[in-house]
Amino acid sequence: MQTRLNNSSFFSTLSQTLLTPVLALASLGVAQGAAQAAPLKAKVGIFLPMSGGTATFGEETNSGIQMAVQEINAQGKVKLELVLEDEKSEVTDSANAVKKLINVDKVDIVLGSVASSNTSAAAPIAQTAKVPLLTPASTNPDVTKKGEYISRICFIDDFQGLAMAKFAIDTLGAKTAALVTDSSSDYSIGLAKAFKDAFVERGGKITVEVSYQQKDQDFSSQLTRVRVKKPDVVFAPGYYTEIGNMIRQAKKMGVKNAKGVQTPFLGGDGWSSPKLYELGGDAIVGHYYSDHFSEEDTDPTVQDFVKRYQKKFKIIPGAMAALGYDSAYVVADAIIRAGGANDREKLMKAINSTKGLKGVTGVISLDQNRNASKPLVILETQRTRAAFKQRVAP
Amino acid sequence: LIDIDFAELTQYLINGLAQGAIYALIALGYTMVYGILQMINFAHGEFFMVGGMLGLLFIQRLHMPWYLGFPMAMLAVGGLAVLVERFCYRPLRNAGRIAPLITALGISIFILEAVRITAGAEPRSFPSVLEDKVYEFGSVVLQQNQIVILVVSLVLMAILHTIVMKTKVGRAMRALSVDFDACRLMGVNVDRIISLTFFIGATLAAVAGTLVGMYYNQVEPYMGQLAGLKAFTAAVLGGIGSIPGAVVGALFLGISEALVVGYGTSSYRDAIAFGILIVILMFRPWGLLGKPIREKV
Numbered sequence: 001m002q003t004r005l006n007n008s009s010f011f012s013t014l015s016q017t018l019l020t021p022v023l024a025l026a027s028l029g030v031a032q033g034a035a036q037a038a039p040l041k042a043k044v045g046i047f048l049p050m051s052g053g054t055a056t057f058g059e060e061t062n063s064g065i066q067m068a069v070q071e072i073n074a075q076g077k078v079k080l081e082l083v084l085e086d087e088k089s090e091v092t093d094s095a096n097a098v099k100k101l102i103n104v105d106k107v108d109i110v111l112g113s114v115a116s117s118n119t120s121a122a123a124p125i126a127q128t129a130k131v132p133l134l135t136p137a138s139t140n141p142d143v144t145k146k147g148e149y150i151s152r153i154c155f156i157d158d159f160q161g162l163a164m165a166k167f168a169i170d171t172l173g174a175k176t177a178a179l180v181t182d183s184s185s186d187y188s189i190g191l192a193k194a195f196k197d198a199f200v201e202r203g204g205k206i207t208v209e210v211s212y213q214q215k216d217q218d219f220s221s222q223l224t225r226v227r228v229k230k231p232d233v234v235f236a237p238g239y240y241t242e243i244g245n246m247i248r249q250a251k252k253m254g255v256k257n258a259k260g261v262q263t264p265f266l267g268g269d270g271w272s273s274p275k276l277y278e279l280g281g282d283a284i285v286g287h288y289y290s291d292h293f294s295e296e297d298t299d300p301t302v303q304d305f306v307k308r309y310q311k312k313f314k315i316i317p318g319a320m321a322a323l324g325y326d327s328a329y330v331v332a333d334a335i336i337r338a339g340g341a342n343d344r345e346k347l348m349k350a351i352n353s354t355k356g357l358k359g360v361t362g363v364i365s366l367d368q369n370r371n372a373s374k375p376l377v378i379l380e381t382q383r384t385r386a387a388f389k390q391r392v393a394p
Numbered sequence: 395l396i397d398i399d400f401a402e403l404t405q406y407l408i409n410g411l412a413q414g415a416i417y418a419l420i421a422l423g424y425t426m427v428y429g430i431l432q433m434i435n436f437a438h439g440e441f442f443m444v445g446g447m448l449g450l451l452f453i454q455r456l457h458m459p460w461y462l463g464f465p466m467a468m469l470a471v472g473g474l475a476v477l478v479e480r481f482c483y484r485p486l487r488n489a490g491r492i493a494p495l496i497t498a499l500g501i502s503i504f505i506l507e508a509v510r511i512t513a514g515a516e517p518r519s520f521p522s523v524l525e526d527k528v529y530e531f532g533s534v535v536l537q538q539n540q541i542v543i544l545v546v547s548l549v550l551m552a553i554l555h556t557i558v559m560k561t562k563v564g565r566a567m568r569a570l571s572v573d574f575d576a577c578r579l580m581g582v583n584v585d586r587i588i589s590l591t592f593f594i595g596a597t598l599a600a601v602a603g604t605l606v607g608m609y610y611n612q613v614e615p616y617m618g619q620l621a622g623l624k625a626f627t628a629a630v631l632g633g634i635g636s637i638p639g640a641v642v643g644a645l646f647l648g649i650s651e652a653l654v655v656g657y658g659t660s661s662y663r664d665a666i667a668f669g670i671l672i673v674i675l676m677f678r679p680w681g682l683l684g685k686p687i688r689e690k691v
Contacts, residue, residue, distance in 0.1 A: 051515040088515075183661045212660045215620070217610040220409035221655035228402055228533065241517050241612075248611050252526045253535050278519045279612055 414648020439622015633684020
């Protein structure tokens with residue numbers, strides 16, 4: 001087994017945790033010979049944006065979950081059955097999808113979604129029905145405040161906003177910033193506020209605040225207002241569809257700082273999509289955003305995941321794929337500790353007491369607010385992908 | 395400071411004018427069809443969308459140069475509109491007002507879903523047809539794409555004006571909008587004129603679709619819904635049935651949107667735009683340039 005992993009010290013640290021991707025693969029080999037107890041069965045409902053303005057989030061997350069579940073099922077301890085619903089990047093469809101998963105499909109646990117507004121809309125339904133809802137990627141702090149059945153495996157926006165404000169001031173030397181907020185998204189509003197608070201506290205100045213809404217195509221008026229203020233950075237915590245387009249328009253309109261250099265745009269994990277580069281074109285080079293995961297991470301767990309994901313799906317995994325992958329392992333781990341999925345309360349408590357589970361997005365431990373505290377990475381956009389810039393510890 | 399404020403205002407006016415010109419191209423189709431048939435063709439926004447999507451298909455997938463791809467997209471959309479009129483609206487021409495209206499909504503959903511299923515719901519990047527060039531006048535920026543939008547729409551409106559006012563076909567169109575039966579008695583080929591009206595309206599919408607692709611760099615199956623609604627609003631604002639009214643209404647709407655976003659907030663953009671519509675229609679129910687008409691008895 002050790003020769004197969006080619007890294008014995010790495011394996012010994014892993015063996016302390018119950019489930020890891022690498023361990024899962026390793027025990028796959030062992031499981032074939034040994035007789036096993038009947039696997040613990042669970043029905044997992046997934047609601048994700050498989051279409052609409054954030055569709056790549058849904059596709060990636062789903063791929064990550066599918067890959068993890070295949071590994072988990074092959075391992076034999078837990079058998080997960082998946083039911084997928086498309087929430088179409090819409091708030092109402094998210095609520096309906098979760099209603100259907102709980103009432104019609106009778107799932108034991110729900111995974112999803114990505115956009116915080118959509119998860120927030122579904123959360124009260126899961127809370128009332130007492131079905132655990134675990135979100136892989138919704139970062140708005142309020143999402144998990146809907147009740148004890150709602151939890152997440154990612155960091156929250158206060159941390160992203162703080163990290164990007166520090167980065168703007170310390171690394172980019174910014175003194176002034178413009179805020180461009182998606183006013184139809186809880187995520188964007190919350191993240192903009194977190195950035196603003198941290199930036200102002202550290203002596204920075206917000207010179208202009210403008211907003212847009214999802215599905216907008218024309219940002220010329222907002223960018224005109226930004227342009228006359230010549231800010232050092234523009235903080236635009238939106239989703240990739242609008243951001244890609246906005247950055248392309250900003251370049252055309254010549255949004256520059258006081259020295260006449262193109263103003264860099266900064267954002268959060270809502271940028272994390274290959275579509276950003278397609279929609280942004282040549283203008284996308286030289287901007288920064290914070291994310292959960294970088295495929296350039298040299299950690300062997302990450303590299304192993306990237307290799308296997310790439311082999312399976314023929315593309316490099318993004319942060320959403322990594323979070324989806326980890327979320328399925330958190331579910332499997334909780335089911336084993338709860339001794340099954342029939343008792344929803346026990347399952348909820350098992351999820352909320354997840355500790356030290358080493359995933360591909362970092363070590364996952366849920367705190368008393370059911371949030372995970374994990375490091376983030378700051379990435380710099382290049383022509384077709386994002387390059388690792390720095391890591392920020394929580 | 396005054397200079398900057400003036401420049402900022404000028405910038406909003408330019409941006410609003412470009413957006414308004416696009417609304418105008420779509421609004422013309424609504425108003426022409428309404429003028430003749432007193433029918434609101436709610437599928438019209440989808441002609442705009444199909445124009446943009448086909449423009450992308452021809453240029454990117456089939457690698458046509460834009461001067462070949464765009465006219466082909468126009469002709470295809472014009473053809474689509476003629477087919478829709480022939481097989482979906484014509485059989486219902488004497489079926490009262492509600493049946494064609496509901497049919498139009500159905501056609502709209504049909505076209506939208508057909509495109510969504512074949513092309514996918516994802517927004518797609520539109521290739522840069524022209525260089526992303528800008529001209530700077532002090533701190534005012536004029537994009538090359540904006541000039542193209544304004545010039546193209548002006549030329550098309552001039553052509554449309556000539557067709558409607560100076561040609562035999564145009565005279566027939568104007569006559570149809572006054573009295574259907576009298577036209578038939580005078581030997582006007584009513585069906586042909588109506589087909590032609592749909593064709594012209596749809597090609598203009600298709601041009602708007604490709605211009606939007608060029609200007610905002612992306613097209614998607616859902617783009618026709620809001621744009622169609624805005625253009626319809628513009629047509630009503632200007633006085634539905636009136637061709638100059640549609641243009642004036644559209645420019646008014648485009649500019650007021652740009653100003654609301656610039657000096658107010660984007661959250662109220664649609665609320666204020668439609669609020670203006672309501673106020674104007676309260677005082678002038680026939681629109682800015684429309685004529686008050688008495689119901690024919």
